[in-house]
Amino acid sequence: MTDLTDATERREHILRAAVRQGLLDPGRSLLAGFVDLDGVARTVGALRAAFPGSLSVLHAFAAKANSLVPVLAELREHGMGCEVATGGELARALAAGFPPERIVFDSPAKTRAELEWALELGVAINADNFQELDRIDSILAGRDPASRIGVRVNPQVGGGTIAAMSTATRTSKFGIPLSDPDSRREVLRAFRDRPWLTWVHTHAGSQGCPLDLMARGVAEAVAFADEVNRVLGRRQVTGIDIGGGLPVNFADDEVTPGFGTYVDLLRAHAPDLFSGRYGIVTEFGRAVLAKNGFTAAYVEYTKTAGGRPIALTHAGVQVATRTVFAPEAWPLRITAHAPDGGAKHGSPVRQDIAGPACFAGDLLARDRALPLLEPGDLVVLPDTGAYYFSTPFHYNSLPEPAVYGVRVDGDGRVDFTLVRPAQDPYELTGPDGRTVLAPRPGGLVRH
Numbered sequence: 001m002t003d004l005t006d007a008t009e010r011r012e013h014i015l016r017a018a019v020r021q022g023l024l025d026p027g028r029s030l031l032a033g034f035v036d037l038d039g040v041a042r043t044v045g046a047l048r049a050a051f052p053g054s055l056s057v058l059h060a061f062a063a064k065a066n067s068l069v070p071v072l073a074e075l076r077e078h079g080m081g082c083e084v085a086t087g088g089e090l091a092r093a094l095a096a097g098f099p100p101e102r103i104v105f106d107s108p109a110k111t112r113a114e115l116e117w118a119l120e121l122g123v124a125i126n127a128d129n130f131q132e133l134d135r136i137d138s139i140l141a142g143r144d145p146a147s148r149i150g151v152r153v154n155p156q157v158g159g160g161t162i163a164a165m166s167t168a169t170r171t172s173k174f175g176i177p178l179s180d181p182d183s184r185r186e187v188l189r190a191f192r193d194r195p196w197l198t199w200v201h202t203h204a205g206s207q208g209c210p211l212d213l214m215a216r217g218v219a220e221a222v223a224f225a226d227e228v229n230r231v232l233g234r235r236q237v238t239g240i241d242i243g244g245g246l247p248v249n250f251a252d253d254e255v256t257p258g259f260g261t262y263v264d265l266l267r268a269h270a271p272d273l274f275s276g277r278y279g280i281v282t283e284f285g286r287a288v289l290a291k292n293g294f295t296a297a298y299v300e301y302t303k304t305a306g307g308r309p310i311a312l313t314h315a316g317v318q319v320a321t322r323t324v325f326a327p328e329a330w331p332l333r334i335t336a337h338a339p340d341g342g343a344k345h346g347s348p349v350r351q352d353i354a355g356p357a358c359f360a361g362d363l364l365a366r367d368r369a370l371p372l373l374e375p376g377d378l379v380v381l382p383d384t385g386a387y388y389f390s391t392p393f394h395y396n397s398l399p400e401p402a403v404y405g406v407r408v409d410g411d412g413r414v415d416f417t418l419v420r421p422a423q424d425p426y427e428l429t430g431p432d433g434r435t436v437l438a439p440r441p442g443g444l445v446r447h
């Protein structure tokens with residue numbers, strides 16, 4: 001009997017079903033992504049349970065972590081909101097059915113047209129800088145906005161182990177720095193001059209940032225909100241958007257740290273956040289989706305070079321871009337499977353797991369001890385539900401793989417729904433934006 005609460009066995013069970021149902025096929029479908037929708041429901045439940053029910057909290061999923069519209073719609077059905085950072089993400093959130101007031105628009109480079117659109121819809125906005133505030137003034141032209149509007153502050157508490165993920169450094173490009181000379185006074189003045197400015201936003205960083213650092217960043221934002229209200233002598237700031245950034249454990253199946261651990265730290269560092277004086281928005285992305293998705297790909301060939309076994313697979317830089325370009329920062333687990341999806345149990349052999357792209361660095365893992373892979377086997381990349389298959393890299397004209405939503409019922413039956421069709425690499429688009437030619441293996445040409 002398969003224990004489908006065990007994450008490893010659950011992935012294997014789903015993989016076997018995917019092969020049986022033809023979603024993975026060595027001839028036609030070499031690579032696919034899977035989102036465990038039962039797992040997503042559980043994770044959202046854990047997130048909601050971590051915050052006291054007495055507070056007004058909107059959990060806005062960071063769309064960039066997985067921007068597939070059916071996945072966003074699923075999160076909406078679980079009561080989440082959506083954080084977007086471009087016009088394209090805003091379009092996806094609207095297509096997924098989020099009501100405008102449950103969408104939060106963060107971006108350091110919002111255009112005038114994007115701001116006009118968001119203000120017209122009533123989408124919440126976090127302004128990144130003084131020039132953006134001036135632009136909002138000019139669009140509002142004295143009217144009261146329908147949108148909740150806040151300012152993103154940079155608490156300048158420092159960075160984590162991955163520089164590219166650290167947004168609260170002294171010189172970060174995000175938000176208005178709170179400790180630069182005169183800066184704090186200027187933001188205070190911005191609040192004084194704009195009674196509709198009612199939220200304070202911060203997002204101290206993502207993967208690689210210590211929880212303690214993130215919690216200190218939030219504490220700075222809360223302290224600043226208290227200061228605005230004290231100095232202005234009115235309760236102008238009514239909400240704090242604490243951002244996302246809860247890191248994910250990529251080493252094994254344990255879900256750690258949990259949302260509760262972070263909330264405990266927030267209570268310790270920023271007790272006023274829980275005073276009931278402020279509404280709260282969160283913007284978690286990776287922690288909601290990463291462990292609820294995996295990628296699977298066939299091994300096409302194997303070889304040995306310089307004494308090292310190498311498996312050439314169909315998953316590489318096109319789906320694991322960060323892992324390939326920054327392997328130290330973004331290591332992924334890999335599991336080895338037989339052609340039917342069953343786990344391989346041979347004794348571990350150190351081998352390179354390579355992708356299909358034409359550059360030497362296209363490796364998912366170097367010198368990784370796994371049962372020796374053979375042509376026709378499958379490799380699985382767990383923990384790829386966020387920032388992997390929904391953020392493709394189009395090197396070598398490699399297509400985006402199909403992605404399936406997965407549900408497993410009480411009898412172990414696996415139900416797949418397509419959440420994104422595979423891109424057709426043979427469909428070429430002409431300069432007029434229309435399909436002009438589709439030469440493909442077998443010599444077929446379609447118009």
Ligand SMILES: *Cc1c(COP(=O)(O)O)cnc(C)c1O
Pocket residue numbers: 062064065083106203205206207243244245246283284285286287
């Ligand atoms: C990327 C981002 C998030 C989500 O970060 P995760 O690490 O995926 O939780 C939230 N807020 C903002 C402003 C972001 O840029």
